[in-house]
Amino acid sequence: MSHFIKQNDPSDLFFPGGLFLNSDTFPTSFFSLFPSSSSSSKASTVSCFSWGPTSRTKVVSVFSVIGGGGGGDFLSLSLSFNSRSNEDHQKHGRESRENVEQHEKKKVCEEEEKENNNVGLVSHGSGAINMTKHLWAGAVAAMVSRTFVAPLERLKLEYIVRGEQRNLFELIQAIATSQGLKGFWKGNFVNILRTAPFKAINFYAYDTYRNKLTRMMGNEESTNFERFVAGAAAGITATLLCLPMDTIRTVMVAPGGEALGGIVGALRHVIKTEGFFSLYKGLVPSIISMAPSGAVFYGVYDILKTAYLHSPEGMKRIEHMKEEDQGLNALEQLELGPFRTLLYGAIAGCCSEAATYPFEVIRRQLQMQVSTTRMNAMATCVKIVEQGGVPALYAGLTPSLLQVLPSAAISYLVYEFMKIVLKVESS
Structure with a gap:
């Protein structure tokens, strides 16, 4: 070959x-x-x-x-x-490809799950940080507003707790003569310790409840009903968490409170003589008063704010803010502007205080009662009316309104301002 x-x-x-x-x-x-x-x-x-x-x-x-x-x-x-072997080989090839595809899909799913977990961790961390900033915004607002109106708060307590009968000017002169200027800020530190967490929780709870309710109802914007419900729930939440400090403050301001030795001494005295749960004296009237108080306070403010933002002037202001976003300071970024924020806050505070003031009087009286002569809220209310008539339920309303008006106005202004400074996101 x-x-x-x-x-x-x-x-x-x-x-x-x-x-x-x-x-x-x-x-x-x-x-x-x-x-x-x-x-x-x-x-x-x-x-x-x-x-x-x-x-x-x-x-x-x-x-x-x-x-x-x-x-x-x-x-x-x-x-x-072999022809049959060839078919088996092709079958194996198809199975191999399917196994590879399944493996790739599983790998992709694992990577997506890992990414989602990472996003969830980041979101959770971001939510905690945002909540902290939100609480701090409310706390700072309470500190500033309460310190500013501490003298008026002191006058209100004199009328409610001590049953002061002198007129406002006589009382101011008496305090200035006996205790000096610092006497008007007596108990202010304890008041801040009580009010700062109370207002922080109150503001944060209201924003959170309102947004949750709006999403649950499927609305694009909160309704008045949702605002009032959220305000009432926020007031109850803050009351349950902060009532003990309010009780201690009332005991310190009451006659003989100076001899207890400050916050620690007053706390020890109350627990020793009446038990731990005595710190929650007046809880029922407190909840009864704070539920409508929070509903009116936040509801009225939000109604006024929404009405303005939907007005031609308000929409023009929002449009201007969007155009000048980078060149505006924190005060200029307020949706209502500084003046309207103060005004609407004062109106909301006035409405809230006037609507719920009798509950405040009853609560203070319950906090001063000792265990041997303690009465329930209804009996206390009847006793107050018997001794001084219906006007007794409004004793100290004038200095209270004088205190609430600037307090509510300043607290809302500082709160909105701090939310912008701290870049608080909606809950």
């Missing part, structure tokens, strides 16, 4: 139809591995059977080495596949 394996160039090893090997390509010892069937023709055939490691494919390899008379040697390779 030498005439079939003629090569033009000994370096060309590949020709169509098979692999042609030059006699010098492999050593003679390689061909001695294949037994010859005939001495005249250097031809031998070797068959190799193999099975795929992951399939049932049968491969039959037949090597034929044909020798010629010195022209070269020819190595042919024949492959055959």
Whole structure:
């Protein structure tokens, strides 16, 4: 067969139809591995059977080495596949692809879940930070407003707690003469300790409850009903958490409170003589008063604010703020502006105080009662009316309104201002 394996160039090893090997390509010892069937023709055939490691494919390899008379040697390779094995192989290939796709999908899902968890952690952390800033905005507002109106608060307590009968100017002169200027700020530190967390929780709870209710109802904007409900719930929440400090402050201001030795002494005295739960004396009237008080206070302010923002002047102001966003300071970024914030806050505070003041009088009287002569809220109310008539339920209303008007105005102004400074986001 030498005439079939003629090569033009000994370096060309590949020709169509098979692999042609030059006699010098492999050593003679390689061909001695294949037994010859005939001495005249250097031809031998070797068959190799193999099975795929992951399939049932049968491969039959037949090597034929044909020798010629010195022209070269020819190595042919024949492959055959069992048809059924081939189908199995294709089936395995499809299964492999499906497994790969499932693995990729699982990997993608795990990565998305990991990203979602990371986002959730970030959101949770951001929510905690935002809540802290929100609480601080309310606390600072309470500190500033209460310190500013502390003298008026002191006058109100003199009328309610001590049953003061002198007119306002006589009382001011008496305090200034006996205690000096600092006498008007007596108990202010304790008042701040009570009021700061109370107002912080109150403001934060109201914003949170209102936004939650709005989303639950599917409304784009809060309704008046949602505002009043949120305000009432916020007042109850703050009362439950902060009433003990209010009780201690009342005891300190009451006759003989100076001898108790400050906050710690008053706290020890109350718990020792009347038990821990005496710190919650007046809880029922407090809740009864704070629920409508919070509803009116926040509801009236939000109604006035919404009415202005929907007016042509208000929409013009908002549009101007959007255009000049980068060049405005914190006061200029107030939606209502400083003056309207003060005005609407004062109106809301006045409405709230006037509507719930009798509950305040009853609560203070309950806090001063000792365990031996303690009466319930209804009996206390009847006793007050019997002793002084219905006007007794409004004793101290004038100095209280004088205190509430600036207090509510300043607290709302500082609160809105601090939310802008601290960049508080809506809950």
